[in-house]
Amino acid sequence: MGAEKVLEMKNITKTFPGVKALDKVNFSLKKGEVHALLGENGAGKSTLMKVLNGIHQRDEGEIILRGKSVEFNDTKEAQNAGLAIIHQELELIPHLNVAENIFLGREEKKGVFIDYKKLYQNTEDVLNMLGVNIDPKSKIKDLNIGSQQMVEIAKAVSQDAEILVMDEPTSSLTNQEIEILFKLIERLKDQDIAIVYISHRLEEVFEICDRVTVLRDGEFVGEVETVETDEDELINMMVGRTIEDRFPKMEFNPGEEILKIDNLSVPDEIINASFSLRKGEILGVAGLMGSGRTELAKSIFGVFKTKTGGIYYKGEKIEINSPADAINKGIYYLSEDRKDEGLVLSLSVANNISISILKQMLKANTFINSASEKELAQKYINDLNIKTPSEKQLVKNLSGGNQQKVVISKLLSTKPEVVILDEPTRGIDVGAKREIYNLMQELIDKEVAVILISSELPEVLNLSNRVIVMHEKEIMGELDAAEADQEAVMKLATGRRSQ
Amino acid sequence: QDIKIGLAVSTLNNPFFVDLKDGAEAMAEEMGVEILTVDAQNDAAAQLSSVEDLLIKQIDVLIVNPVDGNAVVSAITAAKDAGVPVITVDRAAEGIDVTSHIASDNVAGGEMAGDFIAEQLGEEGNVVELQGIPGTSAARDRGKGFNQAMDKYSGMEVIARQPAGFDRAEGMTVMENILQGNQNIDAVFAHNDNMALGAMEAIAAAGRSDEIMIVGFDAIDDAREAVKEGEMAATVAQKPGLMGEMAVETAIKVVNGEEVAEYTPVPLELITE
Amino acid sequence: MNNLNNNINKKNVIEILNKFKTGIGLLILVTVLSFMSPYFLTIPNLLNVVRQVSIIAIISFGMTMVILTGGIDLSVGSMLAFSGAVTAGMIVNSGLNVFVAILIGLAAGTALGLFNGIAVAKAKLPAFIVTLAMMTVARGFTLIYTNGRPISGFDETFRFFGAGYLGRIPVPVIIMFILLFIIYILLKKTPLGRYIYAIGGNEKATKLSGINTDRIKIAVYALNGFLAAVSGIILTSRLNSAQPMAGEGYELDAIAAVVLGGTSLSGGSGGVVGTIIGALIIAVLNNGLNLLNVSSFYQLVAKGAVILLAVFLDRKSQQQ
Amino acid sequence: MNNLNNNINKKNVIEILNKFKTGIGLLILVTVLSFMSPYFLTIPNLLNVVRQVSIIAIISFGMTMVILTGGIDLSVGSMLAFSGAVTAGMIVNSGLNVFVAILIGLAAGTALGLFNGIAVAKAKLPAFIVTLAMMTVARGFTLIYTNGRPISGFDETFRFFGAGYLGRIPVPVIIMFILLFIIYILLKKTPLGRYIYAIGGNEKATKLSGINTDRIKIAVYALNGFLAAVSGIILTSRLNSAQPMAGEGYELDAIAAVVLGGTSLSGGSGGVVGTIIGALIIAVLNNGLNLLNVSSFYQLVAKGAVILLAVFLDRKSQQQ
């Protein structure tokens, strides 16, 4: 390569109240390279990029852009200097349309009015370049998450930036969409655009990145060329120790059938789903984004009221009309969206863990027994190795991985017999992932039946003993561990039925 | 000696009571006594609280202009318990004796207005009544007097009765709507001038000023002007300033142990020009 | 295929119905009332209703923008009274030229709104509390300025704005429609308008797009103060008097109009066309109930019930 | 190490100050007032103030719970008036036993609150609109029931609740403290209380944790109606008269007390101890301004300014 450096960040330090997010971090970027930024949850990746883009102000250090020291007070100034960022969390306006979102703050004007003709034309152009088929006039709220992510990408790309930061752009994209993105990245490289790429998926790093910088606990660990390293080394750099295998070797000992779904349909959500589940097994559910896996799970969990078909539990037909019904029966659903559906961020770790079984911890039949509540929380803090100063810490102050462990503790506290895990490892780092896999092994050892929904195919394939695959709200087929490989799953997931 | 008078007004959002307060304060200054004024903003509970606050300051005598005649009893009881004599002004307390009451007779005023209208119309015609805030004694008493008068004449009919909050904007809107629904209106009686003046604007805008005579209550400046201009037929004049003055005079007499009358009527007057 | 087409058509119809449902509600109300009262569907009465609605409508335009950003303004009634009083005072007490006085009145309202905006945007205080405080403070200012007495006695020039006509159309109605048009264009066609929606939809994202959200919020609250002043001046002119207690409780009517008009209280969606229809529903209801000679106590019950019903139906139709 | 310790100490001090800042605000206010007026810091006046505060305090306890769930209730003043009127009517017009009448009055308030709760939780209508409609409807009911006239004339039994004493302590004050204690325990120590906070923090997550959030919201609004009824009965007893317009505007005082007390308007954090302090701040201010003989117009300005200042300082201290 040997291209010139466009950007250099030196000794960047940034402190939030109580947290040193960045401690003398160095980072550099060359023209036309794709530079991966890796690290565990909370390592400081997003923060470093926010400092670069003027969203946060650094406490110390220097940013040198094209040889000149710069200072950005807000995103506008960074934009003007040729920087663009795709945010980790979707940052779009639900009631504005695609075009208005992409060019928000940069509208072409005719006099004092927005030039809508040009706006839609420009939007068409960007979307065409990305090769995605989205109507510039549809409102964001009517798009699925994958398309929303593509809009977010289009928004950044349309800025014609010289430096483009992508903070976990693929965490909600389908495989096809990821391919589109990777092709785009190739084209941008050819235009000498420098890209910072943040992801928890190492295979992507090896596929498209030229160099890697690793952060750990807000500190710079090292910088390597992709070709000169391997997965094990990167993981070692990230977590400070080696992790045996990415996936444990699961041992199954399936017992009798505990749950049977028979022709379950929910208007607009699920068509005719049927499958059965045994104690002590892990049933994987694969499918593309928007194929209806979450809806299937929520239908079983009683989130949707109108439905037809039957749910049989321990051989008996049961009615589940609310999550409360499901939980009382011993079925628990772990949401894919932990901030929105999993946690009460304003309550403490202990209060979150105990919420589902609060009524089983009463004194005088009326009052919460705070001693038992504390005990319960501490048990799980120990068992799951939750990193928190105390059980009284507010959940919002925990890192993503530890927040996920709190949700899992809540699930475990109810001693469920059937658990549905929806994207249990989304957005969490390798170390934490491995702990969650181990936990799944413990669950099946205790004869709990597990349904695992995941968009990371390797996860489904390595952890399940059976896999069902969904496509457009329907179950297309079922594969056992032996048959299930990438190809077979993708065939079903794209709508080709198994015979 | 130092005399401290407490004055609790029902509201100062209405010029009528501002006049009353100004009269009282002017008299207090003239006589060299201290006067402490509180304003209940038309809330009976707030009036009780503010009277309690006055009692804490050890006033020698309380002049109260009740928000409501029944609800004020608690405040008066509190004053009596603290050994403070009470004078009511403009509106009476109901079911409790006070040292002195100074007011115009609202029932008589309502009747006066009703008789005037009947007389002007030759005892035959359709009348609209714009009522004050429901539940206030002024609205009740004026309505009572007015309707007593109407009942006396078989040819007089009250074709619409709507409250308009003693408020000018509301008086106008309510009148506008009544005008739409009634083609034959000969007169409007409003429980106060604010509403009468609002109604007057509505009637003028509808071009029906010639057909409809308007009678108000209070004789505030704008209304006197309107009567002079011939836009309103009459207004029943109360003398709020005088009421305030008389209340303070009486209060001083009470503190000095002099005899005072139980009820002092303040003259009402029908202003027709 | 056919089935699909059918589905699409059905969906389109529902969507269109949805879009105009407030209007349909108004239509139903008008139809019912015209059967119940012969006076209702007459030109004079309809002109009467639109004239009555203009005061509330103008403040609810401002309120729409405030609510679109995710805020609220409880102080409109008090700002209205203050601006009206200042204008009247300038004419009657200070003997200023009518137009100069109006400018001062407008400036007064705008200044109060500006204060609200700065407190909300810069000091990051909750709009509910800021404007609740302003509601009290501005009322206090008005009472102090007027000493609790109305200010009256204007010449014909000033009366024109509230009581005048152009042809058969009352001037306040014309002012209302001009403002409606301007604000509609502002919201739909200009960047400022888009940013107002964007802030209500996702303030953080808007900020990250390089937009100075503080400045926009301040502008919206100031504009709201300005519109309250316009309303206040019209009301003063129409009543031929500045009342110190004018506009009390108007904030609730304005908010009800905005919500009936389909603007979401959490911001980000809705618009000013819905608002005027919402305001008309309330006004038609008041007018109709008066024409039907319904006692005012029952009117309160009916008004509350209709608002509830309207929002309920709106919710139902959205769920489909 | 030393440095760290220092930091921790400093942090702790700030945290403690933060926790009690509303209390500190009240203390400062009390101190200032006791220097400015010799009457202020006397036992009779302090008893006077707590008695005055009890009406607003009791409704603001209910309001605290409603706001904790992320809701709002604008109808408390009207529910208060309705319950008071019903109770009074049962005693005076229907000649019922005082205690039976009180039970009916409490049931009336609870029923209205229940309706609010069902409309919010089941029909998923915005609380602002539901309770705005209820504010109008319940006022209408009250006026219809009373025919716009106050209902008066109770015996001593009934007067006890509003005007009686136990020792030197006024009965309303005792009722207020008992309710404060019960609601404090309910919020902090029972599952219901925990769920109230959880719903305000994240309703979806709470529901998915197996909690019937609808039922809890309904309970909270019903409880709020019940507390408004308690307030209404005390007020009726204290005034010796049920006023049809009683409680008008109290919703704003109650909300102000809740927010001054540090409960977040978006729900999920705060509590009832802060609320009573918030209510006391407002009451002390009213009382102090009266004792200082400040004219009522200036009182409005002062009250608004103090509320704004208090929220501003609160915000400042949170940012540190």
Ligand SMILES: Nc1ncnc2c1ncn2[C@@H]1O[C@H](COP(=O)(O)OP(=O)(O)OP(=O)(O)O)[C@@H](O)[C@H]1O
């Ligand atoms: N606005 C903030 N206020 C306080 N702490 C923050 C803030 N933003 C980030 N942090 C903290 O700074 C640290 C670094 O966070 P950052 O978001 O940069 O991590 P990350 O490497 O992007 O993690 P992830 O992979 O989960 O996205 C974490 O401990 C986080 O809790």
Ligand SMILES: Nc1ncnc2c1ncn2[C@@H]1O[C@H](COP(=O)(O)OP(=O)(O)OP(=O)(O)O)[C@@H](O)[C@H]1O
């Ligand atoms: N905001 C939305 N508006 C309209 N349709 C949506 C929206 N979100 C999702 N859908 C549609 O709902 C269906 C299921 O979506 P969803 O993404 O939740 O499924 P999923 O299989 O659980 O995917 P994943 O869990 O990977 O996100 C799809 O048809 C999708 O297009």
Ligand SMILES: O[C@@H]1[C@H](O)[C@H](O)CO[C@H]1O
């Ligand atoms: O007498 C007064 C005035 O007429 C006023 O307009 C309303 O309240 C009454 O008590």
Ligand SMILES: [Mg+2]
């Ligand atoms: Mg990140």
Ligand SMILES: [Mg+2]
């Ligand atoms: Mg999903």
